[in-house]
Amino acid sequence: MNYDNKRYIILVRHGETIYNIDRRLQNSEDSLTERGKEQIIVLAKELSTFKFTKFFSSDEKRALESSELIFREINLPFEKNNLIREKSSGDFYGKLINEIDWSEVKGDFYNKKISGGESVNDVIKRAKKFFEIIKSFNYDKILVVSHGSFLRVLFCIMTNNDVKEYLLNYEFLNASYIMLLKEGDKWEIRKSEMIKKTQNG
Numbered sequence: 001m002n003y004d005n006k007r008y009i010i011l012v013r014h015g016e017t018i019y020n021i022d023r024r025l026q027n028s029e030d031s032l033t034e035r036g037k038e039q040i041i042v043l044a045k046e047l048s049t050f051k052f053t054k055f056f057s058s059d060e061k062r063a064l065e066s067s068e069l070i071f072r073e074i075n076l077p078f079e080k081n082n083l084i085r086e087k088s089s090g091d092f093y094g095k096l097i098n099e100i101d102w103s104e105v106k107g108d109f110y111n112k113k114i115s116g117g118e119s120v121n122d123v124i125k126r127a128k129k130f131f132e133i134i135k136s137f138n139y140d141k142i143l144v145v146s147h148g149s150f151l152r153v154l155f156c157i158m159t160n161n162d163v164k165e166y167l168l169n170y171e172f173l174n175a176s177y178i179m180l181l182k183e184g185d186k187w188e189i190r191k192s193e194m195i196k197k198t199q200n201g
Contacts, residue, residue: 003050007140007182008190009158010050011151014058014066015040016174023097025089026147028060039175040066044073047143047177052076054139058084058146066175067145078145083130084154086147090117109164120153124163127154140182148172152194155180158187170194 015036019026032040047070055078057067067078092100092114105112113119127150134142146154152166155178172178176193 003141003181008050008179009134009142009144009187010047010052010177010179011155012043012047012066012070012143012145012177013148013151013172013174014062014145015043015069017062019094020174025092025095025097025100026062026086027089027093028085030060030062032062032065036062036174037065037069040069041073043175043177044070048073050074050143051141052143053141054137055079055143056081056084056145058082058086058150060085060147063145063147070143070145074143076143078143081130081133083126083133084144084146084150085126087120087123087149088114088116088118090114092117120163120167123150123153124157126150127157130154131157151178155194159189166194169197171197 015032016039017026017030017032017036019030021033052074055076057063057078057080059080059082071078105114107113110120131154149167151172152170153163155161156163156166158180172194178189178194179191180187181190
């Protein structure tokens with residue numbers, strides 16, 4: 001399909017990182033592995049077939065490294081935006097996921113937060129602010145490079161899907177993307193590389 005006369009947004013998750021491999025909660029300085037760089041280089045060639053008019057990147061290192069590699073292929077400078085950072089893990093930064101006692105984190109799904117970190121509702125607020133920015137721009141072909149949890153939240157806000165359902169039951173893999181097409185007043189899914197989690201997660 002030719003998208004030249006369409007308004008669309010493509011949501012990209014950064015490439016594989018060191019902490020992804022180690023199964024640690026990430027921080028802003030986590031960086032891409034060599035495999036992660038290769039993943040993004042391959043993806044960038046596919047993205048070069050689109051005619052983007054605006055390019056946003058999270059200001060966290062792994063997203064910036066991914067965006068720099070994409071920039072080299074599509075030749076469109078990116079704008080750093082701290083609204084599209086990953087959900088903050090606060091005092092749990094860098095900890096192995098299987099060593100964390102999640103019972104220490106009190107509250108319901110949307111409001112519980114690690115000390116020094118963010119709740120799901122905090123991320124929803126950021127995603128809504130960013131969506132308002134997108135809607136206010138005249139740009140019609142937008143690329144966003146960000147993070148798995150944040151992008152699932154933004155996707156749900158844009159498509160009116162359930163945030164809890166997608167955070168618990170879907171994965172947004174490294175160097176994969178979702179394409180949303182504006183049709184009237186709605187954003188419709190044209191392509192999604194999110195996958196449903198297995199029972200074992």
